[in-house]
Structures are given as C-alpha cells and as structure tokens.
Amino acid sequence: MELIIHDNYEEMSAAAAHLIINSIKSKPNSILCFASGDTPKLAYQLAGEAAIKKNIDVSKSFFIGLDEWLGIPPGNNGSCHYFLHHYLFNSMNLASSQFHLFDAMTTDEESECKKMNHIIDSKGGIDLMVVGVGMNGHIGFNEPGTGIQSNAHVARLDEVTKIVGKKYFNNEVAINKGITVGLKQVMQAKTLLMIANGKKKAPVMRQAVEGPVGIDFPASLIRNHSNGILIIDREAASELKTK
Numbered sequence: 001m002e003l004i005i006h007d008n009y010e011e012m013s014a015a016a017a018h019l020i021i022n023s024i025k026s027k028p029n030s031i032l033c034f035a036s037g038d039t040p041k042l043a044y045q046l047a048g049e050a051a052i053k054k055n056i057d058v059s060k061s062f063f064i065g066l067d068e069w070l071g072i073p074p075g076n077n078g079s080c081h082y083f084l085h086h087y088l089f090n091s092m093n094l095a096s097s098q099f100h101l102f103d104a105m106t107t108d109e110e111s112e113c114k115k116m117n118h119i120i121d122s123k124g125g126i127d128l129m130v131v132g133v134g135m136n137g138h139i140g141f142n143e144p145g146t147g148i149q150s151n152a153h154v155a156r157l158d159e160v161t162k163i164v165g166k167k168y169f170n171n172e173v174a175i176n177k178g179i180t181v182g183l184k185q186v187m188q189a190k191t192l193l194m195i196a197n198g199k200k201k202a203p204v205m206r207q208a209v210e211g212p213v214g215i216d217f218p219a220s221l222i223r224n225h226s227n228g229i230l231i232i233d234r235e236a237a238s239e240l241k242t243k
C-alpha cells in the first residue's frame, strides 16, 4: 500500500481527482466504482470540472455506485443515488447507460445483488475503486466481520453506521439495512483508492494503517491490496506513529 499525506482536505481531494482523471485518460473504457459520503465530495467535483476543462472523453467509461441505504428513495438528498448524480454524474453529463446504481426500493434484494455481480463480472472487474472509511472501519457497507469472499450483499447496519449516518439526512429516517458491493470485489479492483480527512478520522487511520490487518477492521485490508493507495490529510494522519 502506498500512503500519501497531504496538508489539507483541498490538496487531498485534488490528488484523488487527479487519479480519477488519469484512470479515465489512460483507459477510456474504465470501470469505476465510487463511494458516496462527505469525504469524496470535493474530489468528485474537481474530477467533474477537470473532465470538462481538459476535454476528457468520459463517454466510454462506466460508473458503479458502491452502496446504498435500502428503503431510501433516490430523490432523498441523503441517498447515494442523489449524491452521485449531484456531485459527479450531472457534471460529467453521463448517459443513463453509463452507470449502474443499486435500487434502494427493490422488493427483491437478492436479484439486486445478482444484477450488480453480473455487471461487475461481465465488464471484467473494476479498474478504479474509490472508497471512504467509516468510523468503525467499514468500506462501503462492508461492516466489521464481513466475509473477505463476499460479493454484493445486503448488510444489517452496525450501530455506529446508523448513528453516524444520520448526518446525511434532513429528516428522521429509518436506516437499518444497506446494500453494497462486497469485500472480494473491493479487493479485486485493479486500483483501490481510499481517502480520509479530518481529526475525527485520526483514530480510524491509526487502526487501518497500524492495527492488525483483517475483517474486524475492513479498512485495514487495503494493506493487502497490491495496488492500494491511501490518500489522507494531515489531521487524519495525526495519530500515526510512522509518518
């Protein structure tokens, strides 16, 4: 794993955006799988702006939403669906044939997972996976203890995820279950980019970078990825022993 520490959120986001744009430039038919959440907001905005400014052809790329809150409609601005459209898809002017997102309103969760697995497999796997890290070390909704061989699945959300998750919603909503691309698919991505910022992520980064590697703290698994890149800001790095 490569660890890169930037001075602040803006520089961390610019570095992540650069990597996203480079991935598309070097392989125009890239398959990209992206998390939602507070961390990647600016990176996606910058990537969208750079694509327009530098006239990058994104028309052959395909985007996958990493996860979704089950039961939260796509129009809710706390949904991952809303987030990805708002921060990335709209600015990149993507056609609907260029992305696949989990349907949070599905009545058939199993076939929703199968659909995602089929899309990832039929496209030859994910080129670039961009993830944030939960306060409990989760990646996507791969909560602590999730099997390393998991494909897309429905997850019963951890208490920490439910509490922290309230920040995304304007109104009180029931968030009990999530649907997510699995750890096996995360680990099989050709490049795994993980980003984290802010003081509150410092203990999380300490555990990910210096704690034991394993499913009890999924973010630590990036250390087993042959092309894992962890880009964080100075605040998130502030509790690391090895800088």
Ligand code: F6R
Pocket: 034, 035, 036, 037, 038, 039, 040, 066, 067, 080, 131, 132, 133, 134, 135, 138, 139, 140, 141
């Ligand atoms: C959201 C997702 C989550 C977040 C994580 C960090 O799509 O996959 O795993 O990446 O909870 O969230 P933020 O960035 O809000 O701190």
